[in-house]
């Protein structure tokens with residue numbers, strides 16, 4: 001078995017990306033942050049797992065956030081041997097602000113924590129920076145530079161183009177992500193999947 005996990009905060013466009021990637025609808029009609037169980041799609045012999053979205057909307061208790069985080073960590077630890085690729089989806093518009101909010105409270109932002117955790121486990125990690133259609137073309141590179149810096153990677157972002165995939169899932173543009181996945185799957189001789 002070969003597994004790809006997809007993780008990200010609620011509302012970043014995770015479901016839209018998975019729909020573009022697989023042609024299948026996940027989380028139909030569910031409110032963000034409500035699903036605790038990972039959702040899975042089987043494409044040939046490859047499992048694509050949509051992890052519960054973390055970091056919710058107002059009205060959801062902190063305690064529930066911790067439960068989701070524990071759930072994600074437990075799932076990942078239990079299945080680490082078959083997880084080869086991890087995709088972290090971020091929102092190009094709000095990511096830097098959200099991270100800075102956490103930093104101002106002296107907390108490690110959850111996306112960064114997850115990125116470090118995936119790397120420690122040896123997953124091949126891709127960061128999809130979604131909703132790029134909302135960033136003006138002239139700000140495209142500076143926004144991506146600011147985002148990679150928050151992940152502890154030095155700018156310019158272009159030197160990380162084998163892990164950073166700018167996408168606009170709503171517009172159906174996830175070709176950069178497909179390209180990065182295909183490259184990795186080619187090494188596994190599974191590049192016919194996307």
Ligand code: GDP
Pocket residue numbers: 008009010011012013014015016017032053130131132133134167168169170171
């Ligand atoms: P999830 O909670 O991460 O699964 O996010 P969804 O896929 O449900 O998307 C959340 C919202 O963001 C929806 O209103 C989507 O239409 C919107 N959205 C998703 N991808 C994009 C994108 O690339 N650009 C823009 N502008 N909106 C997007």
